[in-house]
Amino acid sequence: MAKRGDWVKVHSIVLKAEERSSHLPEDTKKVPLEMWINGFLTEDAKLGENVEITTLSGRMVKGTLVEVNPRYTHDFGEPIPELLRIGPNLKRILEED
Amino acid sequence: MYEDVMKKRGEIVKRAVGVDYSKFEIEGVAFDYEKMMKEAAYSLDEIREIQFETQVGNTPLVELKNLTKLVRKYSPSGKGARIFLKDEAANPAGSFKDRRASVSVYHAKKKRYKGVIAATSGNYGAAVASQAAKRGLRCIVVQETFDSHHVGQPEILEKGRACEAYGAEVVQLTVGPELFYYTLKLLDETGYFDASLYTPFGIAGIETLGYEVAMQMKEREGKFPDVVLVTHAGGGNVTGTARGLRLAGANETKVVGVSVDLRGLHMASDRDFNRKSFTTGHTGFGIPFATFPDRVDVPRNAARALRYLDRYVLVTQGEVFFTTEALAQVEGMMRGPAGNTSLTAALAIAREMDEDQIIVVQETEYTGAGKLPSAQLTFAKKMGVMVKNGDPIEEDKPGEVIAIPESVEQVAVIEYPIEKLRKSYFKEIVKIYGKREYSDVEMKFMSEDTHTTFEDVKANLKEVLELW
Numbered sequence: 001m002a003k004r005g006d007w008v009k010v011h012s013i014v015l016k017a018e019e020r021s022s023h024l025p026e027d028t029k030k031v032p033l034e035m036w037i038n039g040f041l042t043e044d045a046k047l048g049e050n051v052e053i054t055t056l057s058g059r060m061v062k063g064t065l066v067e068v069n070p071r072y073t074h075d076f077g078e079p080i081p082e083l084l085r086i087g088p089n090l091k092r093i094l095e096e097d
Numbered sequence: 098m099y100e101d102v103m104k105k106r107g108e109i110v111k112r113a114v115g116v117d118y119s120k121f122e123i124e125g126v127a128f129d130y131e132k133m134m135k136e137a138a139y140s141l142d143e144i145r146e147i148q149f150e151t152q153v154g155n156t157p158l159v160e161l162k163n164l165t166k167l168v169r170k171y172s173p174s175g176k177g178a179r180i181f182l183k184d185e186a187a188n189p190a191g192s193f194k195d196r197r198a199s200v201s202v203y204h205a206k207k208k209r210y211k212g213v214i215a216a217t218s219g220n221y222g223a224a225v226a227s228q229a230a231k232r233g234l235r236c237i238v239v240q241e242t243f244d245s246h247h248v249g250q251p252e253i254l255e256k257g258r259a260c261e262a263y264g265a266e267v268v269q270l271t272v273g274p275e276l277f278y279y280t281l282k283l284l285d286e287t288g289y290f291d292a293s294l295y296t297p298f299g300i301a302g303i304e305t306l307g308y309e310v311a312m313q314m315k316e317r318e319g320k321f322p323d324v325v326l327v328t329h330a331g332g333g334n335v336t337g338t339a340r341g342l343r344l345a346g347a348n349e350t351k352v353v354g355v356s357v358d359l360r361g362l363h364m365a366s367d368r369d370f371n372r373k374s375f376t377t378g379h380t381g382f383g384i385p386f387a388t389f390p391d392r393v394d395v396p397r398n399a400a401r402a403l404r405y406l407d408r409y410v411l412v413t414q415g416e417v418f419f420t421t422e423a424l425a426q427v428e429g430m431m432r433g434p435a436g437n438t439s440l441t442a443a444l445a446i447a448r449e450m451d452e453d454q455i456i457v458v459q460e461t462e463y464t465g466a467g468k469l470p471s472a473q474l475t476f477a478k479k480m481g482v483m484v485k486n487g488d489p490i491e492e493d494k495p496g497e498v499i500a501i502p503e504s505v506e507q508v509a510v511i512e513y514p515i516e517k518l519r520k521s522y523f524k525e526i527v528k529i530y531g532k533r534e535y536s537d538v539e540m541k542f543m544s545e546d547t548h549t550t551f552e553d554v555k556a557n558l559k560e561v562l563e564l565w
Contacts, residue, residue, distance in 0.1 A: 074467035077475030087426030
């Protein structure tokens with residue numbers, strides 16, 4: 001259950017596959033144009049319900065409630081073995097002088 | 098719905114940009130580019146003042162002595178130019194894009210718009226959001242972020258986070274050029290200013306960068322740089338930088354454009370979207386925007402790279418990751434990979450040049466989660482791209498193989514002849530305008546637009562028309 005005023009993410013379909021631009025590669029043509037926007041929930045609601053939010057620019061936007069307090073999912077990644085030796089190698093060459 | 102909005106496009110853009118482009122039209126292909134730049138934007142002095150107010154520009158120019166030393170290990174005797182780097186990451190939102198945003202947002206405020214909208218998956222979003230925050234305007238950034246499985250490109254997710262951190266609303270879309278359709282809808286709904294990347298404001302804002310590069314180098318070494326390397330995508334960075342160099346009097350300085358080679362990947366493909374590790378500064382923008390600049394969201398693009406490019410080279414994704422790692426490890430500067438595209442070319446081009454010559458790489462960008470080599474290569478592996486050590490040119494295959502070099506010696510550039518770009522320009526003109534006859538006025542414009550002679554224009558058009 002999300003409360004009024006919670007920071008949430010809503011989802012909606014902007015264009016169905018058949019409504020999309022005619023100049024698209026085959027793979028993109030087959031799928032809809034989807035959209036996600038974050039904002040403050042205007043009324044209490046459950047996940048999956050159609051809701052309205054107030055965005056950071058002050059717009060009112062409708063969509064399906066998909067996440068409460070949406071997390072940033074990107075990170076720093078893993079150490080990359082193919083990169084790890086670059087630094088030590090270059091430093092060794094510089095130290096040769 | 099889609100068609101209805103697209104039909105209103107001209108009307109929406111005119112209100113949202115506030116520039117009457119018809120004033121600059123001459124006939125057919127031709128328009129008065131310099132008049133547009135002069136009348137629509139601001140002078141260099143005004144822009145310096147605008148940027149000073151919001152902490153943009155005057156970034157440090159640093160000499161990369163260790164990288165230069167490494168380059169000289171693999172250069173013929175007497176070769177290996179000195180490499181300098183303009184640390185544009187020192188701008189408030191972390192890239193040279195703050196320069197573009199600063200003028201658009203200033204202008205929007207002056208013209209009493211309540212807010213600004215930018216359609217961009219790049220650093221420009223954070224730049225507009227940051228400048229809007231400084232000037233007290235509302236801001237919406239529209240991004241192409243996900244594929245159809247809701248998998249986000251890490252570099253773009255990070256830029257979305259940054260926009261939100263500066264208080265902007267972020268609209269995240271799946272892959273497709275209809276991003277511009279939705280942006281038009283938003284411009285229509287809100288009445289906000291269209292902070293397009295391609296207006297005279299967006300380009301004039303970069304002139305200070307070229308100007309600073311020239312003046313800082315002159316003050317430091319008593320001469321202008323021999324070569325300035327510029328990452329090339331939509332053409333704004335090349336155009337603004339080159340114009341700024343000229344304003345400073347650096348007329349002999351060569352301007353070299355550099356793009357990451359992503360040839361073979363389709364920019365609007367749902368599948369290809371997450372198989373590239375660079376979301377800007379690549380050939381998917383660099384080539385089409387140089388050959389037909391007016392393919393943009395405004396009637397006339399102020400970014401016209403062919404007017405200013407002396408040379409165009411490509412580098413591979415693996416080479417840029419190597420260079421990013423090298424910059425952090427031997428120069429102590431951790432910066433974002435995309436911003437190191439032109440630095441990568443510097444490692445190769447410096448080897449062709451004399452020791453006493455000077456190369457300036459004119460940008461860096463901020464880095465962090467999502468836009469680090471480790472983040473992007475972890476993601477590439479997850480998407481099935483093979484990451485290996487190897488020959489970065491021979492083994493590179495965009496979307497399939499990223500080959501990371503192990504030595505500076507392996508870093509090379511792929512020449513993309515300017516002549517080839519020019520030929521495509523004429524093909525595009527004939528395709529778009531769909532006519533066989535061109536007036537002298539139009540041909541004069543084309544000669545300026547491609548930095549070639551009137552006779553060359555005639556010959557090129559003749560060649561295209563014979564096959565048409």
